[in-house]
Amino acid sequence: xxxxxxxxxxxxxxxxxxxxxxxxxxxxxxxxxxxxxxxxxxxxxxxxxxxxxxxxxxxxxxxxxxxxxxxxxxxxxxxxxxxxxxxxxxxxxxxxxxxxxxxxxxxxxxxxxxxxxxxxxxxxxxxxxxxxxxxxxxxxxxxxxxxxxxxxxxxxxxxxxxxxxxxxxxxxxxxxxxxxxxxxxxxxxxxxxxxxxxxxxxxxxxxxxxxxxxxxxxxxxxxxxxxxxxxxxxxxxxxxxxxxxxxxxxxxxx
Amino acid sequence: xxxxxxxxxxxxxxxxxxxxxxxxxxxxxxxxxxxxxxxxxxxxxxxxxxxxxxxxxxxxxxxxxxxxxxxxxxxxxxxxxxxxxxxxxxxxxxxxxxxxxxxxxxxxxxxxxxxxxxxxxxxxxxxxxxxxxxxxxxxxxxxxxxxxxxxxxxxxxxxxxxxxxxxxxxxxxxxxxxxxxxxxxxxxxxxxxxxxxxxxxxxxxxxxxxxxxxxxxxxxxxxxxxxxxxxxxxxxxxxxxxxxxxxxxxxxxxxxxxxxxxxxxxxxxxxxxxxxxxxxxxxxxxxxxxxxxxxxxxxxxxxxxxxxxxxxxxxxxxxxxxxxxxxxxxxxxxxxxxxxxxxxxxxxxxxxxxxxxxxxxxxxxxxxxxxxxxxxxxxxxxxxxxxxxxxxxxxxxxxxxxxxxxxxxxxxxxxxxxxxxxxxxxxxxxxxxxxxxxxxxxx
Ligand SMILES: Cc1cc2nc3c(=O)[nH]c(=O)nc-3n(C[C@H](O)[C@H](O)[C@H](O)COP(=O)(O)OP(=O)(O)OC[C@H]3O[C@@H](n4cnc5c(N)ncnc54)[C@H](O)[C@@H]3O)c2cc1C
Numbered sequence: 122x123x124x125x126x127x128x129x130x131x132x133x134x135x136x137x138x139x140x141x142x143x144x145x146x147x148x149x150x151x152x153x154x155x156x157x158x159x160x161x162x163x164x165x166x167x168x169x170x171x172x173x174x175x176x177x178x179x180x181x182x183x184x185x186x187x188x189x190x191x192x193x194x195x196x197x198x199x200x201x202x203x204x205x206x207x208x209x210x211x212x213x214x215x216x217x218x219x220x221x222x223x224x225x226x227x228x229x230x231x232x233x234x235x236x237x238x239x240x241x242x243x244x245x246x247x248x249x250x251x252x253x254x255x256x257x258x259x260x261x262x263x264x265x266x267x268x269x270x271x272x273x274x275x276x277x278x279x280x281x282x283x284x285x286x287x288x289x290x291x292x293x294x295x296x297x298x299x300x301x302x303x304x305x306x307x308x309x310x311x312x313x314x315x316x317x318x319x320x321x322x323x324x325x326x327x328x329x330x331x332x333x334x335x336x337x338x339x340x341x342x343x344x345x346x347x348x349x350x351x352x353x354x355x356x357x358x359x360x361x362x363x364x365x366x367x368x369x370x371x372x373x374x375x
Numbered sequence: 376x377x378x379x380x381x382x383x384x385x386x387x388x389x390x391x392x393x394x395x396x397x398x399x400x401x402x403x404x405x406x407x408x409x410x411x412x413x414x415x416x417x418x419x420x421x422x423x424x425x426x427x428x429x430x431x432x433x434x435x436x437x438x439x440x441x442x443x444x445x446x447x448x449x450x451x452x453x454x455x456x457x458x459x460x461x462x463x464x465x466x467x468x469x470x471x472x473x474x475x476x477x478x479x480x481x482x483x484x485x486x487x488x489x490x491x492x493x494x495x496x497x498x499x500x501x502x503x504x505x506x507x508x509x510x511x512x513x514x515x516x517x518x519x520x521x522x523x524x525x526x527x528x529x530x531x532x533x534x535x536x537x538x539x540x541x542x543x544x545x546x547x548x549x550x551x552x553x554x555x556x557x558x559x560x561x562x563x564x565x566x567x568x569x570x571x572x573x574x575x576x577x578x579x580x581x582x583x584x585x586x587x588x589x590x591x592x593x594x595x596x597x598x599x600x601x602x603x604x605x606x607x608x609x610x611x612x613x614x615x616x617x618x619x620x621x622x623x624x625x626x627x628x629x630x631x632x633x634x635x636x637x638x639x640x641x642x643x644x645x646x647x648x649x650x651x652x653x654x655x656x657x658x659x660x661x662x663x664x665x666x667x668x669x670x671x672x673x674x675x676x677x678x679x680x681x682x683x684x685x686x687x688x689x690x691x692x693x694x695x696x697x698x699x700x701x702x703x704x705x706x707x708x709x710x711x712x713x714x715x716x717x718x719x720x721x722x723x724x725x726x727x728x729x730x731x732x733x734x735x736x737x738x739x740x741x742x743x744x745x746x747x748x749x750x751x752x753x754x755x756x757x758x759x760x761x762x763x764x765x766x767x768x769x770x771x772x773x774x775x776x777x778x779x780x781x782x783x784x785x786x787x788x789x790x791x792x793x794x795x796x797x798x799x800x801x802x803x804x805x806x807x808x809x810x811x812x813x814x815x816x817x818x
Contacts, residue, residue, distance in 0.1 A: 133679055133680050134679065134680050134681055135680035149587070151588055151678075151679075153678060153679040154679075156679070156681060192678070195676075302636065302685075303682075305593070305638075305675035305676055305677055305682060305686070306675070306676045306678075307673055307674065307675055307676070308592075308662050308663075308666060308671075308673055308674035308675075308676070309666075309673055311659065311676065312663065312666075
């Protein structure tokens with residue numbers, strides 16, 4: 122079984138995001154594999170450990186994304202493909218999915234795993250568009266996955282219960298939280314991963330031209346949250362009175 | 376209530392109602408306590424002054440409680456009056472540029488970090504109970520925790536205190552200065568005083584910048600001999616943040632009681648959690664060196680904030696999972712770092728000879744020589760006398776040049792042992808206590 126895992130590199134969940142000049146400033150940000158993608162990667166490695174085959178991690182981005190591909194190696198991925206695009210922030214989901222579809226042409230994958238959405242943009246579209254471009258089935262939000270040589274069985278949370286889907290292969294499956302707990306990359310894995318080559322494909326060489334359908338005009342930080350305010354008063358009754366006054370006269374909500 | 380307590384701004388609980396408040400009368404030690412006559416939720420320093428005055432006048436014992444997360448019984452009620460500062464939890468001032476904060480003593484420790492995180496600052500004392508302990512309790516026990524290596528104990532964070540002494544004076548030990556050489560340091564007497572000199576009401580504390588990038592690694596070790604050299608290697612990086620360890624017995628209990636999964640696909644003798652403020656590439660070379668000289672067998676990386684929190688759960692949940700369904704004798708002791716390995720080796724050698732079936736579990740703060748030694752007792756061992764086990768442990772601690780209490784205080788548990796092993800020190804401590812608490816209400 123050959124499995125492809127889509128990996129997006131995102132800022133760490135605790136990173137402080139600075140936006141200026143219409144762009145996210147990348148200096149000082151720690152980049153990680155998007156948490157849902159990490160779950161997808163873990164699932165792929167578990168399937169490989171059970172049934173054999175290979176796991177390939179693919180990522181679109183600038184040279185930094187090679188770090189995430191190395192982390193994928195350290196966890197147990199066999200191959201890594203880096204689709205290089207220095208201005209990848211400006212690409213939309215359609216462009217990214219098109220690049221992946223093109224890059225895997227002629228390669229033999231039976232299963233594609235990806236996170237249900239990237240933790241930065243929460244877009245969740247790349248796997249769906251990839252499915253459309255390839256004509257493969259997509260099952261989203263998997264919480265349990267079973268694969269045999271003919272088909273995939275995917276359990277998905279549904280209103281008040283569980284839905285179970287069966288699909289022929291190839292299939293694209295997106296991972297939900299709770300599908301598994303990703304392993305930590307081990308020191309020995311990291312040391313071995315350093316020597317592994319990463320296949321680099323230039324986005325421009327894929328011959329897609331300007332493929333984005335959505336033009337990203339720029340990024341802006343959210344407005345700063347107004348300062349909280351303490352209501353002062355001699356006793357609880359006085360504080361309540363002052364609060365009521367402020368809500369009525371200043372904020373005008375009551 | 377026809378007396379001073381009637382003038383108190385906060386709530387005063389008395390009579391039958393006290394039984395709804397039992398949680399306020401003891402800490403986590405499981406040691407005995409006596410239900411008080413009054414429980415006071417003080418709202419202000421002046422409430423505290425009234426409580427002290429009342430206790431002096433009526434000759435009542437006064438116990439101060441913080442978050443009651445202590446392990447030594449120091450906060451346990453002794454009849455009389457119990458005063459809680461949980462309603463005195465305000466931030467009085469916050470000097471962002473100088474990283475100094477002025478708080479009331481009842482504030483929850485972690486709340487300070489939550490409040491200052493927006494400014495890129497944090498309060499550096501952190502451990503598994505700081506979500507419910509109070510700054511006053513931390514100061515009164517000189518709490519340590521997992522960042523002592525980098526930032527020091529609570530003592531290193533306190534700039535100045537406001538205290539109501541056991542005689543009812545309001546004492547300001549200084550001000551928000553970073554340096555102070557005006558004679559004997561009074562604030563330092565109150566740090567670690569376990570509520571026996573006075574009631575801490577306010578504190579100026581220093582904050583530190585939130586570390587930029589933390590790399591957390593969990594190392595697997597196959598033997599005790601590797602602990603010290605690994606600690607040494609880890610320290611060579613100036614930015615070492617935390618260095619914690621636990622043994623296989625701990626790991627097994629964690630997996631069973633805390634539903635945490637096994638970390639590696641086989642067992643190891645010791646697990647060491649190391650955190651550096653560094654980039655992972657820098658850390659990599661240290662670990663490769665450790666691997667190449669067989670100090671470690673393997674290591675796991677937590678590079679993301681999420682993964683780091685997950686790894687820390689193992690360390691943070693040890694204490695609770697040991698107590699879960701077991702009777703435990705706990706020892707919080709401190710050993711000079713250079714004798715730590717020998718000390719642990721001797722314990723492991725001697726314990727089975729004296730207590731053949733005793734289940735010894737070891738974890739703690741490897742970086743500063745603070746060992747939490749635990750003995751889990753099952754039915755057979757219930758008969759073991761606490762006293763004889765204490766003596767056996769403490770004699771070895773003293774022989775190694777260690778301290779009977781690293782960070783949990785003397786409390787009810789260790790005071791008599793301290794008096795036995797350090798009679799002269801104990802004498803002077805008592806002298807100081809009688810200056811600030813001449814009527815003995817706090818002791
Ligand atoms: C899971 C767990 C892990 C822990 N890990 C650590 C650790 O790593 N490091 C560590 O140092 N401790 C640790 N502890 C012990 C405990 O949390 C600390 O001793 C803590 O500082 C106690 O704070 P508290 O507010 O709960 O104080 P309490 O337990 O309520 O009181 C402790 C002492 O302080 C006195 N006191 C409280 N408030 C005041 C005040 N305002 N003025 C004067 N005296 C006062 C009390 O009288 C008592 O003597 C741990 C506890 C638990 C449950």
